[in-house]
Amino acid sequence: MVSIDIVYNPFKVETLIKENGRLMDIEGSKMPCKPGVRLQEWVDNLFDELDKTCNSQSYEINFHGLEADYRDVEEAAVAAREKGYDIRLQWQGQAIAPIDERLDQVMQIFSEVRQDARFEKWLNNSEVEKKIESAFDSDFDVYVVATMSSGKSTLINAMLGNNLLPALNEATTATIARIFDNDAMCGKGFNGRRLGSSGDVLDERRHVTLETLVEWNGKKDTARIDIEGDIVGVRQRENVRLVITDTPGPNNSQDQDHKLVTYRAIEDGTRRPLILYILNATQLGINDDKLLLEEIASLIKKGGKQARDRFVFVVNKMDVFDPEKGEHIEAVLGRVRKYLQELGIEEPRVYPVSANLARMLRVRDVGGALTRNDRGELNKLEDLFNEEPCMDMTQYMPVSEKVRRGVNDRGLSDLLIKSGMPTLEAVVDDYIDRYALPIRVERAYEAFLAIIAQLQAEMALDEALAEASHNVAQLEKDVAALKEKAEQGFGTQAYRDELEASIDTMEGETINALHKVRSEGESALRKIGKEFSGEASIKAAGRKLEASVKQLEEIYEMIVVKYEEVFKKSQEVTKNRLEQDYKAHVESVFSDVAGINFGVMEGIKNSLQAFDLKLRISKEDIATRDIEVGRSKVSVSTWYKPWTWGKTKTVIDYEQEEYVDLGEYWENHSPEITESWSGVFEAAGQHVKEGRRILIERMLEFMSREFDVRFGKLFADIEAKVADKGKLDRELAMLREHKQALDAIRDRLDKVLDV
Template sequence: MNILMKYNPYKVETQLWFNNENLMETTKLGAFKHDRLQVWVERLFPMLVDELNDDTFIMEFIGTLPDFEDIRQVKVFYPNIELEHIPVEEVNDKFTQLEALVQMMKEGPFEQLKDEKIELNFQKALNSEFEIAVIATMSSGKSTLINAILGQELMPSKNEACTAKVSRIKNNPNIENYSAVAYSENGKILKTITNATVEDFTLFNDDPAIQLIEIEGNIPSVKSGKMNLILVDTPGPNNSMDGSHRQHTLSVIKSDDKPMVLYVLNATQLRTDDDLALLRTVADAMAVGGKQSKDRFIFAMNKSDEFDPEKGESISGAMIGVKEYLEQQGIENPNIYPVSAQIAKVIRKKKNGLNLTRSENGDYFAKDLFLEEPTMHLNQYAPLSPSLKNSIENQILRSNDKDDMVVHYSGITSIEASVNEYLEKYAVTSKITNAVNTFQRIVEQEDMNNKLKQAILEDSEQREEIARIMKTIKKELNSGSKAQEFKTKIQNVELKADEFFAPTNKKVFKLLSDISKKLRSNDKIKKYEAEILLAKAQKEVLMLQDDLVTDLEKTISNVLHSTAERYVNEYRTYIQGITRFESNKIKLNSWDKALTADSVDVDDLMGRFSYKEEVVVGTKTVLNPEKKWYTFWRPKYVERNVYENVEYVSMKNLSEEFLLPIEEQVTNNIHNAIKFTQAELKRLQQFFIAEIDRLEGILKERVDEISRLANQREQLEEQLEENREKQKWLDQFMEKLNNILELKEREVIKL
């Protein structure tokens, strides 16, 4: 029994054929037809076996190698199923084809397609930023890990919380040295350095005026695939100098765009309070979205070389401890990568001809541990796909360079391979699809426009009918009655923004209630015990408020985007009412699209409506260190007995004094966010109404152009021939454009 499966990651479409029947059309598997494979891949074989009532068959898979690896991983529980891969063109081939189309468009016969704005939009879609956020608690070796990836000492690294700023390292393989620009809180450039060193970044970290550091240079071991890859070094949750840093970390974790998160853990010191709240946020993000949500979080178990095999300490035992720790926070089946960032950094520095410190020289000469002790081959524990794991093992086998071997054994190349696979599997395919869609809408409009002109030139009866219709459309546009009716409708749309904020409201007050219960767990306790409880509660409240701010910002964005989408759909209906006429004489299908194809696009609309500006969605409550917290003295003096004075605290009174102002401020935050959103929605209405006027101007120009052509009587044959040549070019261009999103089988050379 044979099954043929084809998954297209560009179109996000699955076909599953058995006996000439597409099971994605006729069975319950169809529910996943247009879902990303990684969302439902764990259910593939159980459902397939259930539908076929058989677990013995051969499956041929047509698709990319990373997608095939995901299927191969879930097949291990079905030994009777044989799996074969039919390779297709990979992402690099698609980029080459896209670049060729840009050049073809520049040299083509349509002036409209040579507009610089079209190429800029294409480049924007293709080269949008993709973040890999690196986060950790104190002393986990986060900066060392980043330096190991870069192959040189760039980020300050010492045994304390040394990351005080957000640093964004943009990959640019075309420059030799790293440049850096330091910004203040309001975006002002404070300092620019063209050849930045670790000493410069140490000074940046110590400067309180600096809030953000933008760095540009080569990230040698990560393949960005034409994207603007950004490696983001963020202060850990224990660094409370600036809440906006924590908010940035939370927003990356919660982002719908699913950027990668590299979470660095100190393998020798796990159970700290600092990262518990952050890990719970990670758990929430991983619980939604299937395998992709799991793949985007990499847990680097750093300092793995500090376990001594001779003392019975093992890497596998430490990994079990890390897994249990993460599962206690709600993170199921985490991707844990043991790594020794220090040895990887030291060897790469030496191979790059950089000087080592005395301490680093000591680390370098201790590398024999990785060569002589098989349990310290950290790459063997990495949860990589079989092909990637085999690739690293083959590189080790082929290598005669002990330093190269130790870099692989350090686990750093396994982490880099996982990052590269995620980029290729998810991020790059999305960028290719976005770039094609940017072209498609514009080219389809030209295609319809050209076909309408051809119909006018070829058929006198159609020409007269189109001229009549254009006259009617122009009359309607000039009267403006329907336009005014539509504008009034948009202005009267009722906007219930508060409904979007209800889930956030409920979540925040549940968390505040949990904090209250912890504080009130004992009615009366000693002052020092109350101080410990209060310090923990303060950390939780700070994280809670940062969490609230990121939730509010995300909700505001969602409300605005969904409202814009609603306006756009209303506008399309309105335009169709003006331009659609039933006519037996016009043979061209959907001819009215020639007038309306580029009427408006939601993402383009939001891109022009949005502006970068710090907005206040509320205010943040933090404990004032000058304010004394609630205390309650209860000394008793009894004659003939001496008692020690002990300071007690009433936890009921303390929790009320501590939490009531916070609850009030949280309510104000949400209220302010709703007010801000409503104001932004009104602004969006005004912007969209102005957009209608602009679009109607374009529509009038097109109607005039079609009218002139329809009323023309001379040189028709010459124009018709020119139009036919243009149509041939368009057909060829559109075929090539559509083929980019198709899976083309690759020839396999058999040796």
């Protein structure tokens, strides 16, 4: 049996593995747990990769890290045992400090750094600022997604403990509602704002009610409603503000931009918000959610453990089933799992709840008013859930003992717990612990390391200058030689020419990503076309066309969001390539400089390479509407004309009957659809190129305007220090003192983040 020690630090995203006491060379091996790769991305394949590396299927594993990460390893071990592995697993992290406590300490340390004037110079860097923004952004997004009649609004009201959102049978979510948790407002109601499409505030009120939201929802100029108040169902935290977004659902909004919110949340690979996907167990497969669920299945397959955890399938309205009538809960959940598996979601995690029961209990407990119908329904459900052991929803939920303990320790009534809602809310809390908080800590740590790297580069140059200052004449000669080379342009014109020539040349991975999305869209069109065969009555053909238009619109929305993701990734790829090319250019500048003091040369080179290139693109730079050039042709198309459907044919009794030849119809009209979609695909490519062009032009602008200025300032500083050794010594002493202070802060951070 091979002894394996795994040390995983989710805050620094570092993994150490020892095999029989010997440290494994992870970077030099094929093990997937490379630096910067989260455990949830590689844990599914851990034991198969250990088998390849250690040539064994028998392991004694000691895991050092957070309990949440240990549970993921434990889950992977269960799956490995089913394949024949012999695994003994132990967790060695019982004394580890809670993550909330760590985040509090990290935020405190970082606040001290931000307020310290000594470090202001290095904080003013776009990449550092970006990481700081991410670390201090306390909002955590939960998107509630459902098709009609799934009880989505009822579920959110249950989390609020208030009858705030309209919960009718029709499509009530005409606008997007965002609910911001504010525990200080507990028992004080909710405040709200009604916003227009450009984000302007149209109305703002304190103590909004159900009637207020119904009124706002009915106004045509309402694009979004923001609500602030206490979300009673989730745990109070100092450093996390929960934001619940009540989305319109894939087929539940007249506004195309509203519908895109759902798809963007699902495809968001950067923030990775939690998705509560609400299913109605009584209406599986009839609400047109097939395409959306298939896309989720694809994302789960590609995304590993975190992607599985990110999509929570909630089966609502479990209270409509009555065991006395032979309606068994296990059988119902079995049908749900089968439905999801048939759509490609392997081993779906299903959470059954009665949101209505939880809503009524919480409203009653705080002295809220229940309608006569609610009071009668609550009496009936209390009898059902108290008398039938099988109606305890928690027994069917795939959660850890830690989550169960957390629910039981909240002092809630047994009946509320049986509804399943408190356990579902604990799953949300657990996701925040496992993913949201560690990522925020990681961003703060990365920002801090970036500050240290800038200071070290500046200090290294001063130290090299101080070291070389014993021979002032030679040092002045070296600096003059470099300055002369700079005045000759440092070869930047050739570099600029190369940049300009590359504007229209996209990176290979971006081209492949664009082709992949186009291929998926064309494949979806062909699939729809294959359904047009045979003959049908005008009524049947009308229903078929209506269903196809809905399907086309849904596919179109998904394609738009996928192209947006390609755009974002293309921006990152281009930015990284430009930064690498710039550093390579600076490296080449110094490669042919002979005779200059090596330490000074390295110091200047590192200072040049550390320039903040500010290669970030904002929404103001390029609008996503460019991608939607073909939108009007697809979504409001007249690609079918009802008055042209009818033809006549002779039947046996010689009466005339109108019919539609579906195959012929598709053949006649599909070129128009294909042409419209080709316009979308072409526009997407142009959109990505435009974004890339902006980044390259920004780089050219930097080389044309800022590089020479910054280089000149750098050399002016160097010349001043060479001329005044006392000034150089004073600045070097100051930098060393700053470095010592930062090292002390880093030691504090390392202790906080130690596992």
